[in-house]
Amino acid sequence: MKTRKRLVMTIYLLFLLVPIYWLLIMSFKSNQEILGGLTLWPENFTFDNYHVIFTDPSWYMGYVNSMSYVVLNMAISLTVALPAAYAFSRYRFLGDKHLFFWLLTNRMAPPAVFLLPFFQLYSSVGLFDTPLAVALAHCLFNVPLAVWILEGFMSGVPKEIDETAYIDGYSFPRFFLTLFIPMIRPGIGVTAFFCFMFSWVELLLARTLTATEAKPIAAVMTRTVSASGIDWGVLAAAGALTLIPGILVIYFVRNHVAKGFALGRV
């Protein structure tokens, strides 16, 4: 039993990691070696591919742009979702269930449906090709998710705590900011992780809502591919670099992720 479990886990993790390993070693190979034949370890270990990325602004600005709209989106999502999740976890109000479902449907709407109007909407308010446009567009699916996860965490905090605080003379904003938020810190971490994840990996909206100024790294990658044939080495290096922020973020929330994946109402 024990060994069989370990076997399943090991095989699955191998299945997961081999493609990533392949991407990593490819980023350290020259193009001749990549196309020349199969090697499990780079024969001529080279940083040339990374050198290209870190010296060419059209490459490294892609990362800066991506990070800026992801961070903006996390900030907006958390700011608006915190009070709303509190309301959903503590109160019943007119239309609460329908509102909750409406929020979730936006999480479920295919981004492709919104491409056209987003393009028009953000052009007409002058946000097109700015990180803010992408951040707002990503709110469409991140805010509902944030409300959903936070609501689950907040429901786990006993209501007596709120009541005691009010009796002690705390006003709502003071209670919320100084007592309640610190209590659900793990929940906020996990929510930030999910917002980061879905905003960081999305390409379709990010690509459509930007042109040159705010082009995300994902779009830089696809366009470079089509322009000058495929430079596999640089492509692999760019891909490998996109893994780093994700690994950092998950490292910070690793102890709370299990609870976060329970996604609230479980």
Place this chain on the structure above:
Amino acid sequence: MEWMAWTLPTTLFFAGIGIILLGMTAWQFATPTLSRQGFLPIATTRGDRLFIGLLSSGWLHLLWLGFTDQVLWIISVVCVVWMLLLMKWG
């Protein structure tokens, strides 16, 4: 607003939806709804029945457009009757 390309029929459609929502809110304040069991397999409130009615009407319109060449208002009338039935006994 020019880029939103409003037309008269769609304006009326959204105005209608808006009025229904406002009306439902007012109705809720006047006489609060109770969740109850009708001919639908699940217990529903008024708002639930409205949503089910709108969603099924949307689908009926699509099916009508997909499978017949008749004019549209026939199915619209059917849908209005269906929604009234649903609100009352659903």
Place this chain on the structure above:
Amino acid sequence: MQRTHNNRAWWLVLPVVIVVAFSAIIPMMTVVNYSVQDIFDPSTRFFVGTEWYREILRDERLHDSLIRQFIYSFAVLAIEIPLGIAVALSMPRKGAMVSLCMILLALPLLIPWNVVGTIWQIIGREDIGLYGWALGQLGIDYNYASNPADAWVTVLVMDVWHWTSLVALLCYSGLRAIPDVYYQAARIDRASPWAVFRYIQLPKLKSVLLIGIMLRFMDSFMIYTEPFVLTGGGPGTTTTFLSQTLTQMAIGQFDLGRAAAFSLIYFLIILLVSWLFYTAMTHQDSDDA
């Protein structure tokens, strides 16, 4: 938890409603407006009524892509849900290995979707990719760029690689919520591992599984980037799914009216399915209570 009735809670929800409404309602209204007109640009447009809908609903190309989409989504669920449960059951229960396994499992979820496509584009190639090369060495004639069956398998394996972790992590968090008492009772009764799974673990997993199925269904139903990068929808149109057909129509051909009608039909499908799932989910909650 007993929640008190208080309509002033609306003030707390208002920011969310405004932000989401800006990104959802205004665009949705625009889509509806577009869908009844033939639009060249905002000032040159004609009212065409329901013509686009009739055309879209009878378009063979779209029927094909819709059928492909459903087959794909069900294949994804049929593979990922059982596999995810199996992986979750194989997770170590405690110790340092738990964190490590979780980080490794979550890794594919954090990779930008086009990079996922790129990774599989590389590793599936016969000349430079390990998997494609290995298959070639085994004497299997494999080429995802020209053989539709190979392309399908590659896209499916890629999705399994990408998303099974999500199901596994969901199930794992569900499993951890089972009190030890249950297992002790099972040990006293000398229950077989299968019985433990069937009568203790599976019932407890039901609600997490519903969420997992719902998320996986929705996301696979709107999949765009990964197959777009991997196969470009080809060979031919064999791996062109709904989102890609729609994007081609909207951005590629700039066929605004038709794309808008298509969007609304797409949205109605999603809305119906997610409402069914959601009702099943919340209904089950109230049964448990």
